[in-house]
Amino acid sequence: MQKLISSTLSQVILDNNLDDSIKEFDKKVFIIDKNVYNLFKKKLDFLKQNSPVYLFEAKENNKTLTETEKIYAFFIKNNVTRNTIIVGIGGGIITDIAAFAASTFKRGCRLQLIPTTFLGMIDAAVGGKTAINFNGIKNNIGTFYPAEKVIINTQFLDTLPKKEMQNGWAECIKIALIRPSNLYAILISKNWKIKSEILKLAIDLKLLICEKDLNDKNERKLLNLGHTFGHVLESISDYQISHGEAVAIGIRVAAYISNKLEYLNKHDLEKINSLLDLYNLPTRISASYINKLKKHGLNILIRDKKVTSKLNVILFEGFQKAFIKQVDKPKEIFELFIQYLSKVS
Numbered sequence: 496m497q498k499l500i501s502s503t504l505s506q507v508i509l510d511n512n513l514d515d516s517i518k519e520f521d522k523k524v525f526i527i528d529k530n531v532y533n534l535f536k537k538k539l540d541f542l543k544q545n546s547p548v549y550l551f552e553a554k555e556n557n558k559t560l561t562e563t564e565k566i567y568a569f570f571i572k573n574n575v576t577r578n579t580i581i582v583g584i585g586g587g588i589i590t591d592i593a594a595f596a597a598s599t600f601k602r603g604c605r606l607q608l609i610p611t612t613f614l615g616m617i618d619a620a621v622g623g624k625t626a627i628n629f630n631g632i633k634n635n636i637g638t639f640y641p642a643e644k645v646i647i648n649t650q651f652l653d654t655l656p657k658k659e660m661q662n663g664w665a666e667c668i669k670i671a672l673i674r675p676s677n678l679y680a681i682l683i684s685k686n687w688k689i690k691s692e693i694l695k696l697a698i699d700l701k702l703l704i705c706e707k708d709l710n711d712k713n714e715r716k717l718l719n720l721g722h723t724f725g726h727v728l729e730s731i732s733d734y735q736i737s738h739g740e741a742v743a744i745g746i747r748v749a750a751y752i753s754n755k756l757e758y759l760n761k762h763d764l765e766k767i768n769s770l771l772d773l774y775n776l777p778t779r780i781s782a783s784y785i786n787k788l789k790k791h792g793l794n795i796l797i798r799d800k801k802v803t804s805k806l807n808v809i810l811f812e813g814f815q816k817a818f819i820k821q822v823d824k825p826k827e828i829f830e831l832f833i834q835y836l837s838k839v840s
């Protein structure tokens with residue numbers, strides 16, 4: 496068991512056995528992704544013998560209030576108190592809903608998370624955002640509630656489908672592009688042997704930002720790099736464009752717009768695109784989506800839940816120098832968004 500990071504928000508531990516960290520003495524209940532449970536039955540079966548386990552089907556449609564109520568009922572049946580440790584094991588869907596349930600049940604119970612996707616390890620399980628979807632809007636309800644412990648076990652990555660790994664790479668590259676760090680050098684070296692080093696650096700960078708702004712009022716907005724445009728792409732494609740693909744294209748759009756507005760020079764624009772190319776992340780969307788984007792894209796962009804009175808977009812004012820730009824005239828930004836996609840698609 497190796498301590499990766501100890502931040503003021505959470506303790507992050509690398510534990511490829513799981514045994515040490517899971518078998519601790521405290522009373523625990525587990526919420527586990529059904530797929531993960533089946534894939535890692537041998538490793539996880541002992542939990543069922545010793546503690547209450549709730550198996551959850553990791554579908555976006557299940558990240559709801561109705562499913563949360565079922566989790567509350569499971570807590571009541573198993574006499575969960577504020578001192579009970581609720582452990583969520585799975586990708587972002589599980590960690591989001593398990594953490595939401597833990598943060599609201601009896602006004603907040605103890606929480607530990609064991610993310611099993613790459614995206615979960617570097618993003619969803621760290622930083623303290625919990626969420627459920629409501630009224631057709633993703634992550635519409637939630638709390639800020641960092642887990643006391645996040646346990647990283649890289650063995651879970653062995654069974655992760657390629658598409659899910661790509662979602663993680665897009666987020667990892669996003670983090671590397673926000674601020675200067677060694678993560679960029681490691682990513683361009685493509686040295687897979689340092690998987691745990693990549694995880695450590697990416698988690699560290701995310702936690703550094705979240706520690707300063709847990710409630711997402713200022714600096715944390717930088718983590719939306721690629722997401723404002725990405726959400727539009729996910730939405731107009733009815734989620735046929737995956738989150739990772741949308742974020743990767745969103746980062747390219749942000750870099751293109753930054754260059755057009757003369758914040759970012761051509762050399763740095765190419766450096767950003769080359770890094771995304773190195774991880775085979777897409778440059779464009781299918782031409783069939785362009786008309787839909789032209790018709791509905793602007794409305795989706797300004798309806799984005801992160802919009803206050805002005806539209807906040809994350810742009811680059813240099814390589815590894817993201818900044819928040821408050822936009823009075825979203826139409827101009829939207830036209831550049833369309834211009835980029837029309838050029839490449």
Ligand SMILES: NC(=O)c1ccc[n+]([C@@H]2O[C@H](COP(=O)([O-])OP(=O)(O)OC[C@H]3O[C@@H](n4cnc5c(N)ncnc54)[C@H](O)[C@@H]3O)[C@@H](O)[C@H]2O)c1
Nearest residue numbers: 530553586587588589611612614615618619624651654655
């Ligand atoms: N709270 C946050 O800060 C935050 C940040 C980013 C994303 N999210 C949320 O995370 C969710 C996406 O999470 P995700 O990308 O981690 O994936 P996921 O939870 O959607 O899981 C994707 C698929 O992978 C399967 N899976 C999980 N672990 C596996 C493993 N080790 N081997 C094989 N299959 C495995 C799942 O069963 C599921 O079928 C979204 O709901 C998003 O809103 C939250």
